[in-house]
Every structure is written in C-alpha cells, then in structure tokens.
Amino acid sequence: MSSHYPIPMSLDELLAEARRLTGIDRDDNAVREPLEILLRDLNGPSCLHQHGAIAKQNKLLRLLCNRLRMQRDFAAHPEIAEQEVCAPVFVLGMARSGTTKTQRVLAATGDFNYMPFWQVQYPALFSGDPNESTQPRIDAADAYCRWLDETVPESKTGHDFATFAAEEDSLLTEQCFVAPSFFAYSEVPEYMTWFAGLGSQGMITNVEFLKDVLKYLQWQGLASADKPWVLKAPTYYGFEPELLSVFPDAKLVMTHRTPLATVPSICKLLKYFHMPFGDAFVDPVGLQSALAGQLNLHLANRQRITDLPILDYPFEAMVKNSTAIAEAIYQFCGMPFTEATRSRIAAWDGENPAHAKGKFVYSLEEFGLSQAGIETEMAGYVAFVAELRARFGV
Structure with missing residues (x-):
C-alpha cells in the first residue's frame, strides 16, 4: 500500500471551505487554473505523507482565505489602491x-x-475592521x-x-x-x-x-x-x-x-x-x-x-x-x-x-x-x- 497521501479536499471543496471560514461569498475564479495544476502536483510527484497532506491543505486554505479577505477590503475601501509605495x-x-x-x-x-x-x-484583516x-x-x-x-x-x-x-x-x-x-x-x-x-x-x-x-x-x-x-x-x-x-x-x-x-x-x-x-x-x-x-x-x-x-x-x-x-x-x-x-x-x-x-x-x-x-x-x-x-x- 502506498504511503503517499492526497490532499483530502478537491479544488471546489477548498474554495468552498475558504468562503465558509471567512464568511465572504465571492467567486475567486482567478485562482482556479494555477490551483488545479498545483493540486495535481501535490497529489502526485510531491509524495505527501499523511501529516504533510493535512499541513499542505491548511496552507492552501490560509492562502485562499487571505485572498478573499484582501479582495473584500479592496472592494470596500477603494482608497487602499491610492496608497503610494x-x-x-x-x-x-x-x-x-x-x-x-x-x-x-x-x-x-x-x-x-x-x-x-x-x-x-x-x-489580511480577519474581520475587515482596520482597528481589529x-x-x-x-x-x-x-x-x-x-x-x-x-x-x-x-x-x-x-x-x-x-x-x-x-x-x-x-x-x-x-x-x-x-x-x-x-x-x-x-x-x-x-x-x-x-x-x-x-x-x-x-x-x-x-x-x-x-x-x-x-x-x-x-x-x-x-x-x-x-x-x-x-x-x-x-x-x-x-x-x-x-x-x-x-x-x-x-x-x-x-x-x-x-x-x-x-x-x-x-x-x-x-x-x-x-x-x-x-x-x-x-x-x-x-x-x-x-x-x-x-x-x-x-x-x-x-x-x-x-x-x-x-x-x-x-x-x-x-x-x-x-x-x-x-x-x-x-x-x-x-x-x-x-x-x-x-x-x-x-x-x-x-x-x-x-x-x-x-x-x-x-x-x-x-x-x-x-x-x-x-x-x-x-x-x-x-x-x-x-x-x-x-x-x-x-
């Protein structure tokens, strides 16, 4: 039996879970293509072990949640884009x-x-309140x-x-x-x-x-x-x-x-x-x-x-x-x-x-x-x- 483990969630399940965790109902379609390719690699040549598959899933969810929260805040506060770097x-x-x-x-x-x-x-802010x-x-x-x-x-x-x-x-x-x-x-x-x-x-x-x-x-x-x-x-x-x-x-x-x-x-x-x-x-x-x-x-x-x-x-x-x-x-x-x-x-x-x-x-x-x-x-x-x-x- 193989000792390698796939990430438990599918692409759609990861996106849905990120929406649930953040409470932000947005379709993050821009991420679909790279995430689909990344998942194929992680579930194949990466040879994830059991703890690693969970850790990698948690990482992907963190990245997806940060994206949604940042999108929420840019939409709510257009002045963010006016900041000078x-x-x-x-x-x-x-x-x-x-x-x-x-x-x-x-x-x-x-x-x-x-x-x-x-x-x-x-x-990204968890709540969207800059005073949090x-x-x-x-x-x-x-x-x-x-x-x-x-x-x-x-x-x-x-x-x-x-x-x-x-x-x-x-x-x-x-x-x-x-x-x-x-x-x-x-x-x-x-x-x-x-x-x-x-x-x-x-x-x-x-x-x-x-x-x-x-x-x-x-x-x-x-x-x-x-x-x-x-x-x-x-x-x-x-x-x-x-x-x-x-x-x-x-x-x-x-x-x-x-x-x-x-x-x-x-x-x-x-x-x-x-x-x-x-x-x-x-x-x-x-x-x-x-x-x-x-x-x-x-x-x-x-x-x-x-x-x-x-x-x-x-x-x-x-x-x-x-x-x-x-x-x-x-x-x-x-x-x-x-x-x-x-x-x-x-x-x-x-x-x-x-x-x-x-x-x-x-x-x-x-x-x-x-x-x-x-x-x-x-x-x-x-x-x-x-x-x-x-x-x-x-």
Whole structure:
C-alpha cells in the first residue's frame, strides 16, 4: 500500500471551505487554473505523507482565505489602491548568499518598512475592521513557527522563521498563486512548467500582487508611506525588468557568493523545507541547471540594461562588516546614514551572531555535485563573483 497521501479536499471543496471560514461569498475564479495544476502536483510527484497532506491543505486554505479577505477590503475601501509605495529597496541574490542578513540588518535600523513573518503569513484583516487587534494573526503565525521548529528543527540552522523577524516576499506572493517559490517546499514540476510558460507576465503578476499588499499594509497602519520598503526574495534575480516595470523607482541591492557554496547549501535547505510535507526531494542536478539558467538570464539583463539601478557586494564583505555594507546601501539609495542607524546595526549584530542556531553543514558530495560541473555550467557567474571579491579584497 502506498504511503503517499492526497490532499483530502478537491479544488471546489477548498474554495468552498475558504468562503465558509471567512464568511465572504465571492467567486475567486482567478485562482482556479494555477490551483488545479498545483493540486495535481501535490497529489502526485510531491509524495505527501499523511501529516504533510493535512499541513499542505491548511496552507492552501490560509492562502485562499487571505485572498478573499484582501479582495473584500479592496472592494470596500477603494482608497487602499491610492496608497503610494515609493522607491522600495529589493535585495536580490541566490539563496544562501546573504540576502536574509542584508534584509534583517536594514530592517533593524527603523529606517525602512519591512514585513515580519506574521504579516507575510497573515497580511489580511480577519474581520475587515482596520482597528481589529493584530494578536490573533500574530498568534497563528507564531504557532506555525513552533510547528516548523518541532517538525524539522535542523532547518532553523539554515533559515530561522521567527514571528517578528523580517521575512522574504516569496512566501507572501504565493497568495496570488502565480509564484515560482512553490517548488521550495514540494516537488511541483507541472506547476513550474506552467509558470515558465507565462513568460515575463508570470513574474509581473507576482510583483503586482506584492505592490497591492504593500498598499494594504500601509492602509492598515502597519507601515508608513514616508519610509521605503526593504523587500527580498531569492526568486527575483533574472527578473529585474519585471521588478522595474512595476516599481520603476526601485533600487536593487544584490548579494553575491560563489555557487560552489550556494548550490549545495540550497540543496540542503530545500531538503529540510520539503520534509514537513512529503518524501520527494529536489533533484540536485536539475536544480543546478535551473539556477544556472536564472543566473545567465540575470547576466544577460546586466548587458542589456546599461542603467540598471543595482549595487553589488560579495557575501564575505557583509559577513566581515555589515555596517560598512549598510552605509554603502544608504548612500546608493540617497538616504542619510546616522549615528542612531549605526548603533542599531551594531546592536542587531551583537544579538544575532553567526551560527547562533547551530552551524549549517553541507557539501557538494552530499548531493552528487562537483566543482567542475558547477564551474562549467555557471562559468559566467563564477567569473563575475571572482572579480567582485577581488575588487572588495575578500
């Protein structure tokens, strides 16, 4: 007998249950096509185990409920759409290259809007009343963090999901169901082929949804239109034109690290991210090729867009002196770097030493990868990183 379990609810049952849970009687037809494809993958190649099938169903219901609540509030309050989102800072880079540290250092300064994990998980008002308490949303996100820690405690050595810590946008934009990040938690090959087939419009849809959520959070009083947002996701590099089409005044900050380190580290982290849900894990060789393709697209964008508003620095420079890198980012963004900012960064560094949750250990050999294979398939980017590191003297 197979040990793999389908998600108990069908597409129509999921949509109906989201309407019941929220009390919002709206037909969310835009989600039908991507959700149908996603369900086929989750019920097939994802190889969900029993607890994972329930957990994945709960996640889908959370995403659907957030969508309905957000649609309700945009319809009731057209002024939300009039919110201004000015000059956001997007942190780009391969996963495992220092993007999380960069975002969290900048978030700690108080000079930027950012989304803590609880807002990424629950951006929508439960009741529709902007004066409602945020505590139930915070409690629900905190319970999810505890569940992850209990289910796969090793994962926090690679990425620590914490209720009030700045979190990446990819988990939030899954709520539009046009999102490349679904692959990080389950094997979804048909869905990824469908997303790729959308071309640039897929990522534009994703980023337009993000912009709507930022407006929504500002309207709720959870962020200020007077501050720039600091945003980040490892799915952004290679999609610079799409980001700038939605946010033409954005600044791009990119972290760089040799793929000899990032590729096996990504493989290890995705293994941990898959474990709460199913028994199928990412194919390392296939992942390496996909990452190479995205890096090549990024390098092509650099050649094609000569005035790309991007600041580059190597991972080692951020590890060595996060204050110096932050100061360079402020200068790049035209923002004053004050002594108060410097002090807050120092305080964050003191409270968040490297390997505080344990050392994240990985190797190429663990995943059947080789130095020669990476250096061949990612030759252009390997050379780019080497030149950047030499320029920074690290």
